[in-house]
Amino acid sequence: MRFTGKKFTLVVVSVLACLSSFAQSSISRADLANRINTVTTAVPFLRITGDTRSGGMGDVGIAISPDANGAQLNGAKMAFMNPETQNFGVGLSFTPWLKSLVGDIYLANLTGFYQIKKVQTIHMSLRYFSLGQIQYTDDQGNNTIQVHPNEFFIDAGYSRRFGDIAAVGATLRFIYSNIAPNAGTTTESIKPGIAGAADITVMIDKKFENKKGGDISHELLWGLAITNLGSKMSYTSNVVKDFIPTNLGIGFGYKLHLDRADKHVVGVYLDVNKLLVPTPQYKYDSVSHNNVPSTSYKSQSVIQGAISSFYDAPGGAIEELRSISTGVGAEYFYKGMFGLRMGYFYEHPTKGNRNFLTIGATIKYNVATLHMSYLVPTSNQRNPLDNTFSFSLAFEFGKSKKKPVEGSPADNVAPTPDAGQQVTPPVDKKNKKNGDTKKDVTPQQEGQK
Numbered sequence: 001m002r003f004t005g006k007k008f009t010l011v012v013v014s015v016l017a018c019l020s021s022f023a024q025s026s027i028s029r030a031d032l033a034n035r036i037n038t039v040t041t042a043v044p045f046l047r048i049t050g051d052t053r054s055g056g057m058g059d060v061g062i063a064i065s066p067d068a069n070g071a072q073l074n075g076a077k078m079a080f081m082n083p084e085t086q087n088f089g090v091g092l093s094f095t096p097w098l099k100s101l102v103g104d105i106y107l108a109n110l111t112g113f114y115q116i117k118k119v120q121t122i123h124m125s126l127r128y129f130s131l132g133q134i135q136y137t138d139d140q141g142n143n144t145i146q147v148h149p150n151e152f153f154i155d156a157g158y159s160r161r162f163g164d165i166a167a168v169g170a171t172l173r174f175i176y177s178n179i180a181p182n183a184g185t186t187t188e189s190i191k192p193g194i195a196g197a198a199d200i201t202v203m204i205d206k207k208f209e210n211k212k213g214g215d216i217s218h219e220l221l222w223g224l225a226i227t228n229l230g231s232k233m234s235y236t237s238n239v240v241k242d243f244i245p246t247n248l249g250i251g252f253g254y255k256l257h258l259d260r261a262d263k264h265v266v267g268v269y270l271d272v273n274k275l276l277v278p279t280p281q282y283k284y285d286s287v288s289h290n291n292v293p294s295t296s297y298k299s300q301s302v303i304q305g306a307i308s309s310f311y312d313a314p315g316g317a318i319e320e321l322r323s324i325s326t327g328v329g330a331e332y333f334y335k336g337m338f339g340l341r342m343g344y345f346y347e348h349p350t351k352g353n354r355n356f357l358t359i360g361a362t363i364k365y366n367v368a369t370l371h372m373s374y375l376v377p378t379s380n381q382r383n384p385l386d387n388t389f390s391f392s393l394a395f396e397f398g399k400s401k402k403k404p405v406e407g408s409p410a411d412n413v414a415p416t417p418d419a420g421q422q423v424t425p426p427v428d429k430k431n432k433k434n435g436d437t438k439k440d441v442t443p444q445q446e447g448q449k
Contacts (some may be wrong), residue, residue, distance in 0.1 A: 050109035052392035056360015056373035057329025058343025062251025063223035068394035076203035079161035093392030111436035171199035198232025221253035276306035322348040353381040
């Protein structure tokens, strides 16, 4: 009996220990959903909105009308360029970064497009992100060298319209990130990160004319964009690489044209975005008796990670829904020359907590367009663009119309007759109408009469 009692006691203690460990390691789905678990990626500058027009509407831009800077959020919409006014063009945008702290960090974008046919457009862009100047020091705190970390990407895209309302687009992108030049340790060096990516985009733009013949017409827009779908990136020789910010975005838009001449146009827009990147996972550490981050999810392939991003959140469906960010915006244009806009961007506190209000304006003169935006923070989470103005400038040109050759019939110039050719004077239609059918005669004929 004594031996049996010892065995029973041992079993009870073991079960209690297991239950205790399970209680420590297991956390309810509700608690997991409320834990801060931001999805992190390499090269997050890819998700910064470089289009200042979109920046003035809460970063909304998947389903808005195209312009020279508009290919970043949805390249397919470039197929809807108006060949008479937007046959080709260039755009340049500039955004100060962390302006309240430093003055040498900025984001610059250079874009260009050309409509090769009425239904086909090619476009290119270059984004450069300067991280300022960094001073390295040695172990004693003495200055050594100064470096200028930077990141950039260059891409090229093609979009084609099918019919009057639908278009698709594809973009290829090369990404270079050198965030720690000349850094590293004696055992491992830091190298620039390099990756390749692609965008697949769709755009629907349907206009509804007033069937009763009125001046008011409506326009519905819808867009879908899978962006930055590409290879992983690493800054070391480590075999565990980080995902780049592959993203799924869906946009909706509605425009109200208050007159046939588009003197007054009002638009409202909505964008929803979700990163197609696995959610960070945790495992129980028996030493610290805590749940610690695990890197096992990074071993997934790009496609596996994109698929699992819809169901892998530790907090379940609640956390998955919280990983969706939302932007809403409104815009008013007067004669296409002056515009005002505002918007709001929301991200859940456990997924980054970026919440801000934006306002913007547009001034257009001839072929030049100036966009401005300003960001107002609405949460305790600091934003690098807090209380910052951003600017973009675009030049768009239409097809050149050939002028008639001087001396041609189009200039209403009568052709010079050849030598000896008799010229018949025009008939006076007024006299013919009054019954006067007398024909012009030569002086010799008049004398014979």
